[in-house]
Amino acid sequence: xxxxxxxxxxxxxxxxxxxxxxxxxxxxxxxxxxxxxxxxxxxxxxxxxxxxxxxxxxxxxxxxxxxxxxxxxxxxxxxxxxxxxxxxxxxxxxxxxxxxxxxxxxxxxxxxxxxxxxxxxxxxxxxxxxxxxxxxxxxxxxxxxxxxxxxxxxxxxxxxxxxxxxxxxxxxxxxxxxxxxxxxxxxxxxxxxxxxxxxxxxxxxxxxxxxxxxxxxxxxxxx
Amino acid sequence: xxxxxxxxxxxxxxxxxxxxxxxxxxxxxxxxxxxxxxxxxxxxxxxxxxxxxxxxxxxxxxxxxxxxxxxxxxxxxxxxxxxxxxxxxxxxxxxxxxxxxxxxxxxxxxxxxxxxxxxxxxxxxxxxxxxxxxxxxxxxxxxxxxxxxxxxxxxxxxxxxxxxxxxxxxxxxxxxxxxxxxxxxxxxxxxxxxxxxxxxxxxxxxxxxxxxxxxxxxxxxxx
DNA sequence: AGAATAGTGTCTGTCAGACAGTATCGC
DNA sequence: GCGATACTGTCTGACAGACACTATTCT
Numbered sequence: 001x002x003x004x005x006x007x008x009x010x011x012x013x014x015x016x017x018x019x020x021x022x023x024x025x026x027x028x029x030x031x032x033x034x035x036x037x038x039x040x041x042x043x044x045x046x047x048x049x050x051x052x053x054x055x056x057x058x059x060x061x062x063x064x065x066x067x068x069x070x071x072x073x074x075x076x077x078x079x080x081x082x083x084x085x086x087x088x089x090x091x092x093x094x095x096x097x098x099x100x101x102x103x104x105x106x107x108x109x110x111x112x113x114x115x116x117x118x119x120x121x122x123x124x125x126x127x128x129x130x131x132x133x134x135x136x137x138x139x140x141x142x143x144x145x146x147x148x149x150x151x152x153x154x155x156x157x158x159x160x161x162x163x164x165x166x167x168x169x170x171x172x173x174x175x176x177x178x179x180x181x182x183x184x185x186x187x188x189x190x191x192x193x194x195x196x197x198x199x200x201x202x203x204x205x206x207x208x209x210x211x212x213x214x215x216x217x218x219x220x221x222x223x
Numbered sequence: 224x225x226x227x228x229x230x231x232x233x234x235x236x237x238x239x240x241x242x243x244x245x246x247x248x249x250x251x252x253x254x255x256x257x258x259x260x261x262x263x264x265x266x267x268x269x270x271x272x273x274x275x276x277x278x279x280x281x282x283x284x285x286x287x288x289x290x291x292x293x294x295x296x297x298x299x300x301x302x303x304x305x306x307x308x309x310x311x312x313x314x315x316x317x318x319x320x321x322x323x324x325x326x327x328x329x330x331x332x333x334x335x336x337x338x339x340x341x342x343x344x345x346x347x348x349x350x351x352x353x354x355x356x357x358x359x360x361x362x363x364x365x366x367x368x369x370x371x372x373x374x375x376x377x378x379x380x381x382x383x384x385x386x387x388x389x390x391x392x393x394x395x396x397x398x399x400x401x402x403x404x405x406x407x408x409x410x411x412x413x414x415x416x417x418x419x420x421x422x423x424x425x426x427x428x429x430x431x432x433x434x435x436x437x438x439x440x441x442x443x444x445x446x
Numbered sequence: 447a448g449a450a451t452a453g454t455g456t457c458t459g460t461c462a463g464a465c466a467g468t469a470t471c472g473c
Numbered sequence: 474g475c476g477a478t479a480c481t482g483t484c485t486g487a488c489a490g491a492c493a494c495t496a497t498t499c500t
Contacts, residue, residue, distance in 0.1 A: 008231040009273055011316060050232055050314035056305040077302055080318050082279040091273035093234060093316065095303050150373075165479075183462050185480075205478040206470040388452070406489050408453070428451040429497040 009082070010092040013060045014045035014133065016078070016140035017068065019101040020157055020170050021119055027137060028067065028101075028109065031116035032130055036088045040130035041118070043137060045094065060097040067117065068101065070108040073156040074219050075099040078140050086132050098140040100156040100219075103170075123176070147219070148174045153193050155213045163201055163208040164188060193217040232305070233315040236283045237268035237356065239301075239363035240291065242324040243380055243393050244342055250360060251290065251324075251332065254339035255353055259311045263353035264341070266360060268317065283320040290340065291324065293331040296379040297442050298322040301363050309355050321363040323379040323442075326393075346399070370442070371397045376416050378436045386424055386431040387411060416440040 017028040029041045046063040053059040060075055078096040086092055101108075109117060120126060122141050129137065148154055148171055155162075157170050164185055172179040188194055195214050200207035240251040252264045269286040276282040283298055301319040309315055324331075332340060343349060345364050352360065371377055371394055378385075380393050387408055395402040411417055418437050423430035 007273065009234055009271060011232055011234060048232060048316075050230065050307065054306060056303060056316065079300055080279060080303055082318075083277060084273065093271075093279065093318075095305075095316075163479085180463055180465090181479090182464080182481075186462085202471080203478080204472055205476085206472095206480085208479055386452085403490055403492090404452090405454075405492080409489085425498080426451080427499055428449085429453085429499090431452055 010047065010087060010090055011056075011094075012045055012047040012092070013056055013063060013095050013097060014043045014136055015060050015064055015075075016043055016096070016098040016122075016137055017064060017072075017101055018098060018122060018140075018144065018157070019106055019119065020103050020173050021106060023169070023173055025122040025141070025173055026119040027122040027125065027140075029118050029120045029125060029127065029129075030067065031118075033115060037130035041120070041125070041127040042130035043096075043133045056095045057097065060095075060099070064099060067110055067112070068105075068108050069110055070101075070105050072099045072101065076220065078136075078143050081132055081136060094136075096136045096140060098144060100154065102157060102159055104159040145174060145176075151187070152219055153188075153191070153217075154219065155193070155217060156219055161197065161199065161210045161212050163210060165208060167211075233270065233310060233313055234279075234317075235268055235270040235315070236279055236286060236318050236320060237266040237359055238283050238287055238298075239266055239319070239321040239345075239360055240287060240295075240324055241321060241345060241363075241367065241380070242329055242342065243326050243396050244329060246392070246396055248345040248364070248396055249342040250345040250348065250363075252341050252343045252348060252350065252352075253290065254341075256338060260353035264343070264348070264350040265353035266319075266356045279318045280320065283318075283322070287322060290333055290335070291328075291331050292333055293324075293328050295322045295324060299443065301359075301366050304355055304359060317359075319359045319363060321367060323377065325380060325382055327382040368397060368399075374410070375442055376411075376414070376440075377442065378416070378440060379442055384420065384422065384433045384435050386433060388431060390434070 019026050028044060030044050032038050032040050032042050044063055044067050046059065048056065048059050053062060057075060057077070061072070064072060075097055076099075078098055080093060080095045082093040084091045106119070111117065122137065125137065128134070153167065154170055154174060155167070158166060168179055168181060168184050171184070193214050194211045197210045197212055199210040201210060242249050251267060253267050255261050255263050255265050267286055267290050269282065271279065271282050276285060280298060280300070284295070287295060298320055301321055303316060303318045305316040307314045329342070334340065345360065348360065351357075376390065377393055377397060378390070381389060391402055391404060391407050394407070416437050417434045420433045420435055422433040424433060
């Protein structure tokens, strides 16, 4: 028996990467190639590499770089999961993060040939997840929803320029219920997070004004 | 050179234990006996012991059991701090928790002879803290305040039975500004977190009704 | 009676939900 | 004009802050 196994815990991260696809809140899942829990769908994750990572958030970014070909605009800690039994390899500590992928970047997901990848419904993934990932995913969704319900704007899920209707749709999809147009727009008028542009989207109907995130917008700090 | 030092991070916890003393929000500090940062005031903390702890929250409880002689009614994670440079002994991961000590239990703090202990002002401790503990303390205070501002009742900081005026005072101390009596009591009337008792405190003035936490009250879940 | 603290009543401005109405495009 | 989507105006009820008022005790 290896004594380091009893003295040092395994330390790693898992990441819930969210996007909005097809009017649904989606999360990226990968099919595990190795034991333990091989062939099970799971949140992307990996072990800390002290010689590579400057922090656990750095570990999370490194792990995701393997799955997604773009820099992620927002990554945030949700909580830690720890104990002797949650991973059969030994006492483990996992820090859960979530990240947001703008909906125009979903094609940046790397289709690695050895590894199956899927955008699953965040609220009901349709698979039994590996380890305690079902619990982790629920916690990540809960945190995201709480922030949006507390009036944080999920601008990182949108392209750089977007219309207010797009924003309203994303908020409504995250919260899981319709959002009143009038009061929503009234709120945004008095928000310093948005900058209105002098550009309009021309479609089959009345053009919609484009907006962009204010330079000092941060999803982390609440209004 | 020890190779495990480069492969495994140090894993431990720190705890911000809060109480309200003398109309002030206080936090428990200990004076470090050993290097590194010996003689510096710090949040109580300790290393994970995989053979003793069932989780990192368990580590936190074990570490605090050394300082306080009672079970703590609430302990909650704040976040993690990690990186190669925050502890001179190597790459480290620390999970920060905060806990609440009822104001009638402050005498349960163990006056260990080898170790100096102090209730310091949570918002300005008056010492330069060890490691990154100033940042950690600020984050713990911020989290506590955010919850109370979001209408969570800090009942765990009060004795089992308390008056509404006591509760109002604790809330006001945590938030750092006065709270209107009338609207505060109006809110509590429609709250299911409190149970009114048929007991009154008789003092030098009009007796005040006693209340207690509802059986299903939890500081974690927001109303 | 007077001081002190507990507890209530009321007024008012603010604001969010509801929903109807108007504006501007393509066809 | 008509459909479709963008955007605005207005009404109303709920509610929180402000603050004055009443209630009950002790001395």
